[in-house]
Amino acid sequence: MKNGLLIVVIIGFTIPLLISCEKFFPPAPADDEVLDGFVEGLSSEQQAQFLAGDVAFNSVFTAETGLGPSFVATSCGSCHPGDGKGHPFTTLIRFGQGDTTGNSYLDNGGPQLQNRAIPAHSPEQLPPGVPFAKFTPPANTGLGFLAALTDAQILANADPNDVNGDGISGIPNYLTPPSYFQPQSYQQNFGGKYIGRFGKKAAAITLLHQTVNAYVQDIGVTSEFAMSEPSIYNGTNPTPDNVPDPEVDGATVQNVVFYLRTLKAPIQRSPDNADAIAGKQLFLNANCGKCHIPQWTTPQSDIAALSNKTFYPYTDLLLHDMGSELDDGYTEGSAKTSEWRTPPLWGIGLAKNSQGGQYFLLHDGRAITIHDAIMVHGGEAANSKNQYKQLSETDKQRLIKFLETR
Amino acid sequence: MYTYNWHSMKRIILFSLTSFLSIHALAQTDSSLFNRIPADTSDLKLNMEAAYNRPFLQTGKLPVAIGGYVEANSSYFGTDGVSEGPSFQIPRMTIFLSSSIKKGIKFLSEVELEEGGKEIAIEFASMDIEFHPLFNLRGGVVMNPIGAFNQNHDGPKWEFISRPISATTIIPSTWSNVGFGIFGRYGHNNWVWAYEAYLTNGFDGKIISNEENRTWLPASKDNPERFQESFNGVPLTTIKSAFRNREIGEIGLSWMGGIYNKFEKDGVKIDTKRRVDVFAIDLNTTIPGSNTYCNGEWVWAIIDVPKTYSQQFGGKQRGGFLDIVQPVVQQEMFGWEKSTINLAFRLEYSDYNVGTFKETGGNISDDIYAIVPGISFRPSQQTVIRANYRYLWEHDLLGNPPALTAGFQFGFSTYF
Numbered sequence: 018m019k020n021g022l023l024i025v026v027i028i029g030f031t032i033p034l035l036i037s038c039e040k041f042f043p044p045a046p047a048d049d050e051v052l053d054g055f056v057e058g059l060s061s062e063q064q065a066q067f068l069a070g071d072v073a074f075n076s077v078f079t080a081e082t083g084l085g086p087s088f089v090a091t092s093c094g095s096c097h098p099g100d101g102k103g104h105p106f107t108t109l110i111r112f113g114q115g116d117t118t119g120n121s122y123l124d125n126g127g128p129q130l131q132n133r134a135i136p137a138h139s140p141e142q143l144p145p146g147v148p149f150a151k152f153t154p155p156a157n158t159g160l161g162f163l164a165a166l167t168d169a170q171i172l173a174n175a176d177p178n179d180v181n182g183d184g185i186s187g188i189p190n191y192l193t194p195p196s197y198f199q200p201q202s203y204q205q206n207f208g209g210k211y212i213g214r215f216g217k218k219a220a221a222i223t224l225l226h227q228t229v230n231a232y233v234q235d236i237g238v239t240s241e242f243a244m245s246e247p248s249i250y251n252g253t254n255p256t257p258d259n260v261p262d263p264e265v266d267g268a269t270v271q272n273v274v275f276y277l278r279t280l281k282a283p284i285q286r287s288p289d290n291a292d293a294i295a296g297k298q299l300f301l302n303a304n305c306g307k308c309h310i311p312q313w314t315t316p317q318s319d320i321a322a323l324s325n326k327t328f329y330p331y332t333d334l335l336l337h338d339m340g341s342e343l344d345d346g347y348t349e350g351s352a353k354t355s356e357w358r359t360p361p362l363w364g365i366g367l368a369k370n371s372q373g374g375q376y377f378l379l380h381d382g383r384a385i386t387i388h389d390a391i392m393v394h395g396g397e398a399a400n401s402k403n404q405y406k407q408l409s410e411t412d413k414q415r416l417i418k419f420l421e422t423r
Numbered sequence: 424m425y426t427y428n429w430h431s432m433k434r435i436i437l438f439s440l441t442s443f444l445s446i447h448a449l450a451q452t453d454s455s456l457f458n459r460i461p462a463d464t465s466d467l468k469l470n471m472e473a474a475y476n477r478p479f480l481q482t483g484k485l486p487v488a489i490g491g492y493v494e495a496n497s498s499y500f501g502t503d504g505v506s507e508g509p510s511f512q513i514p515r516m517t518i519f520l521s522s523s524i525k526k527g528i529k530f531l532s533e534v535e536l537e538e539g540g541k542e543i544a545i546e547f548a549s550m551d552i553e554f555h556p557l558f559n560l561r562g563g564v565v566m567n568p569i570g571a572f573n574q575n576h577d578g579p580k581w582e583f584i585s586r587p588i589s590a591t592t593i594i595p596s597t598w599s600n601v602g603f604g605i606f607g608r609y610g611h612n613n614w615v616w617a618y619e620a621y622l623t624n625g626f627d628g629k630i631i632s633n634e635e636n637r638t639w640l641p642a643s644k645d646n647p648e649r650f651q652e653s654f655n656g657v658p659l660t661t662i663k664s665a666f667r668n669r670e671i672g673e674i675g676l677s678w679m680g681g682i683y684n685k686f687e688k689d690g691v692k693i694d695t696k697r698r699v700d701v702f703a704i705d706l707n708t709t710i711p712g713s714n715t716y717c718n719g720e721w722v723w724a725i726i727d728v729p730k731t732y733s734q735q736f737g738g739k740q741r742g743g744f745l746d747i748v749q750p751v752v753q754q755e756m757f758g759w760e761k762s763t764i765n766l767a768f769r770l771e772y773s774d775y776n777v778g779t780f781k782e783t784g785g786n787i788s789d790d791i792y793a794i795v796p797g798i799s800f801r802p803s804q805q806t807v808i809r810a811n812y813r814y815l816w817e818h819d820l821l822g823n824p825p826a827l828t829a830g831f832q833f834g835f836s837t838y839f
Binding site for chain 1: 453469500501502504505506628631632633634635636684693694697729731732733734735780782783785788812814819820821822823824827828829830
């Protein structure tokens with residue numbers, strides 16, 4: 018009788034094990050709830066390179082493998098968790114440039130402050146009285162689509178002299194490229210300068226440019242593209258670490274770039290939500306879409322999965338004067354101190370899931386709600402902000418609902 | 424400082440093992456040659472004496488006894504909808520050898536073959552010299568007496584297939600080191616009190632510089648040199664004291680502390696001395712009447728992380744586990760007298776970074792919670808067949824939605 022019980026217990030326990038395991042496993046989060054994942058249509062070879070890049074993006078550097086000596090964080094994934102926006106814990110500081118003539122601290126600690134250091138080394142201190150700004154890490158999704166656009170497409174929306182009189186005068190950031198830069202057919206040469214697309218001030222021309230700088234400035238990791246450790250303000254002779262340079266190999270850097278190019282675009286959630294549909298109209302009526310341009314289509318690309326694709330990033334990749342409240346007195350390239358690149362708004366509704374349960378919006382994470390972020394829009398966006406201000410409370414909520422479903 | 428020739432030690436142990444096993448094999452036909460020495464099951468053995476309280480097998484008049492245990496299991500886990508499918512493991516097979524060299528001089532060793540023999544580790548290899556019950560010397564590779572699990576980790580003793588998280592990631596069980604120390608015990612009526620105190624080699628700088636991206640005490644175990652020499656020339660002190668009452672149960676208090684970083688290079692000071700301190704409390708009791716066995720351990724670790732390093736690496740950690748084991752059937756089954764079926768439940772938690780962000784004042788997460796319901800069948804005290812379901816919630820540093828992992832484990836563990 019009791020033996021029977023034993024057998025029942027054992028069978029009762031192992032049967033579910035053998036048959037319906039899936040029921041007992043945590044389900045995968047829905048595709049539209051996560052930012053990680055690759056674009057549709059990659060070949061298996063491309064998927065393998067994506068995975069190699071994914072591993073490198075999340076691999077942690079230690080003092081033994083090249084971290085520092087001074088650094089801000091230990092991996093790309095520490096600042097862009099789940100490929101999403103980062104937390105003030107990893108907000109970084111850039112300094113040393115107060116106008117469009119360039120950064121005067123490049124050989125003396127600039128452009129970035131490495132506020133942390135491996136044991137037995139000193140972190141960098143901000144030079145007194147220097148212009149600086151804080152940068153909170155943005156999301157990394159869908160960048161391949163933005164990278165695939167031609168300069169001509171971006172320039173089509175530029176209106177530096179506001180010829181159309183709408184008060185909005187987008188302008189690209191023109192930059193001197195780094196030595197390893199190889200111009201592509203979709204890029205134009207403006208007297209030796211090229212258009213920047215990435216970063217808060219659009220100061221990185223390509224994803225390679227952004228990645229190389231991230232390795233060396235954010236993590237203190239040298240690559241064949243940037244062989245010196247980040248310089249330290251007043252550190253006449255910063256003690257190097259014991260790891261031979263380059264600390265990351267060129268193939269790994271290229272894998273990370275491929276990963277960034279092929280990360281999927283955020284997937285729109287609840288597209289049929291009535292409030293979101295109404296919110297979209299309010300967004301367009303308030304001229305938000307003049308800078309946060311909803312829709313783009315890529316031309317032919319060397320990655321087939323990115324060719325001729327329509328996507329919805331809500332950006333124009335151009336710089337705009339955002340008024341005095343957002344003017345920190347620091348700048349990069351040909352941008353003015355009050356100018357910021359329109360950030361893509363796709364995936365913004367998922368930001369809380371990577372920022373620790375709370376929003377930290379705008380370039381320095383100062384806005385903790387979408388409403389707050391809109392309310393500090395000034396300069397070229399002042400009209401637009403005022404139109405938003407005049408909306409009823411319900412309509413404001415609809416507009417925000419719309420953004421949260423992007 | 425306390426250097427020790429690990430390789431020749433390993434050779435001696437392996438040699439004695441193989442020779443012993445061949446004697447064993449030759450003798451197999453005549454079982455009267457063997458003498459099974461069962462573990463002492465009187466209640467008054469403490470967690471920290473577990474290594475000395477195992478079932479052994481002795482041949483004839485040979486002064487050497489041998490024993491061991493093996494663990495084997497299958498597991499099927501999935502994280503956030505992704506599973507690698509079922510897999511089978513022999514996480515460890517362990518062999519103990521003990522010998523009485525002379526009256527009052529004992530040698531005991533525990534050699535572990537991990538992951539099917541890929542790694543051989545000497546968990547324990549020490550010589551004891553007995554002077555007085557309250558004062559004895561022990562030297563060699565010793566298990567640091569921190570918490571209860573570290574010294575009482577044999578697979579067959581547990582209803583759970585996975586080792587407790589806090590006891591393997593905050594206390595890096597099995598944590599053993601080269602060193603020496605003293606120990607003793609005092610028993611009176613229903614009471615026993617015992618202590619152990621050792622100086623051993625200790626931790627290294629890896630605990631705050633590793634690919635786990637968090638303060639991680641087990642990282643020091645990767646250093647193959649740690650049996651050869653101390654990382655910084657400062658010994659790690661470990662002290663434990665425990666009481667047990669036959670009716671009430673056991674409580675153990677332990678502390679382990681020392682300097683973990685290299686603060687001098689070629690006689691030149693390169694950094695300040697940085698401490699790591701681990702405190703643990705362990706409790707166990709059997710509730711009379713229902714025979715419910717409760718066993719728990721709680722640990723705090725305090726690590727002096729340089730202020731100019733990163734809050735990625737926590738200066739405080741804490742965690743623990745509570746096991747509740749309820750025998751539900753106790754009778755003869757399948758011809759095994761006194762077999763038992765137990766229901767078991769484990770609750771566990773580890774926080775690898777206790778504190779708040781300087782930038783926001785918000786909580787630093789980096790923690791893990793788990794529950795493990797299970798069932799076990801014991802044909803004898805020496806052998807357990809067990810099935811567990813395990814569910815884990817893991818938060819990253821920032822406290823984003825947790826990674827969810829769950830799965831089944833099924834396996835056995837037995838002394839032999």
